Amino acid sequence: MDNDDITLPADTLAILNEFLAERSKREHDEEQRMLNKTGKDAHFExxxxxxxxxxxxxxxxxxxxxxxxxxxxxxxxxxxxxxxxxxxxxxxxxxxxxxxxxxxxxxxxxxxxxxxxxxxxxxxxxxxxxxxxxxxxxxxxxxxxxxxxxxxxxxxxxxxxxxxxxxxxxxxxxxxxxxxxxxxxxxxxxxxxxxxxxxxxxxxxxxxxxxxxxxxxxxxxx
The missing domain is CATH 3.40.50.150 (Vaccinia Virus protein VP39)
Structure with missing residues (x-):
């Protein structure tokens, strides 16, 4: 069976997409949090x-x-x-x-x-x-x-x-x-x-x- 023929049930696909969206949002929020935390207190060599x-x-x-x-x-x-x-x-x-x-x-x-x-x-x-x-x-x-x-x-x-x-x-x-x-x-x-x-x-x-x-x-x- 070709992998291209594999499909997920609609409800499973919806859950997966929701999980991926939430993970993407968490990663973005963490990047922003770190940027805001850095601000003028950033230390560079x-x-x-x-x-x-x-x-x-x-x-x-x-x-x-x-x-x-x-x-x-x-x-x-x-x-x-x-x-x-x-x-x-x-x-x-x-x-x-x-x-x-x-x-x-x-x-x-x-x-x-x-x-x-x-x-x-x-x-x-x-x-x-x-x-x-x-x-x-x-x-x-x-x-x-x-x-x-x-x-x-x-x-x-x-x-x-x-x-x-x-x-x-x-x-x-x-x-x-x-x-x-x-x-x-x-x-x-x-x-x-x-x-x-x-x-x-x-x-x-x-x-x-x-x-x-x-x-x-x-x-x-x-």
């Missing part, structure tokens, strides 16, 4: 191939405290923050302010739900409307470009110019000191006294840049 290096707890606290004061000064529910290539800041900033988006190439961070925006800084030269749905939306942008090169600084700067809500938007860059000439050639930034630290010691000297007195907010929160 650095991927050095993607040039990921996590900030130290001290640095995260310093930046988080500074941003808390900035958010309080603006006193607006529409105040929006963008984090570009600095995912280790996300949980800290999310505790400070609800309206934050994390722009990352690494798809693992989709665990952050609708706050996650997948992006590739290289795409900005091939599409004039790249990330157009996020243009002119952000009042504060923090960026930590993945590579210490003129090309990376130039492309990241183009994206940031598009993302800032206006020329009054505040910008903070954390990167190697070596990028200063390329960075200030594209954005109105100056080097700050604040020096971000990482969980692992890096060979390059890291500094911060901003278009406002970022040190004032850091120093007043020590």
């Amino acid at each position: 650095e991927d050095w191939q993607l040039s990921q290096f996590w900030y130290s707890d001290r640095t995260k606290r310093a930046i988080g405290d500074a941003l808390a004061k900035l958010v309080k000064e603006h006193n607006s529910s529409d105040f929006r923050i963008a984090l570009l290539s600095c995912p280790s800041l996300y949980a800290t900033i999310k505790d400070v302010h609800e309206q934050v988006n994390i722009f990352e190439y690494d798809q693992r961070f989709a665990a952050y739900g609708t706050d996650f925006v997948h992006y590739d800084f290289n795409a900005v030269d091939s599409c004039s409307d790249y990330l157009v749905e996020h243009h002119k939306r952000y009042d504060l942008i923090i960026a930590d470009p993945p590579f210490l090169s003129e090309e990376c600084m130039t492309k990241m700067s183009k994206i940031i110019i598009n993302l800032q809500r206006s020329s009054a938007s505040k910008l903070v860059f954390c990167s190697g000191e070596v990028v200063e000439p390329w960075l200030v050639a594209n954005l109105p930034l100056h080097k700050c006294n604040f020096r971000p630290e990482h969980e692992r010691n890096l060979g390059n000297e890291f500094v911060s840049f901003a278009n406002f007195n970022f040190d004032h907010y850091i120093e007043n929160n020590k």
Whole structure:
């Protein structure tokens, strides 16, 4: 007898279909539960191939405290923050302010739900409307470009110019000191006294840049 000729009684088939539907629903609900549980508390290891290096707890606290004061000064529910290539800041900033988006190439961070925006800084030269749905939306942008090169600084700067809500938007860059000439050639930034630290010691000297007195907010929160 050919297997294709085997059929189940209608009542048995109905029970089987009901069981399969319930199992599918349970699996879907469990996936959603785990996603919701993960949220901002997700923990990811650095991927050095993607040039990921996590900030130290001290640095995260310093930046988080500074941003808390900035958010309080603006006193607006529409105040929006963008984090570009600095995912280790996300949980800290999310505790400070609800309206934050994390722009990352690494798809693992989709665990952050609708706050996650997948992006590739290289795409900005091939599409004039790249990330157009996020243009002119952000009042504060923090960026930590993945590579210490003129090309990376130039492309990241183009994206940031598009993302800032206006020329009054505040910008903070954390990167190697070596990028200063390329960075200030594209954005109105100056080097700050604040020096971000990482969980692992890096060979390059890291500094911060901003278009406002970022040190004032850091120093007043020590």
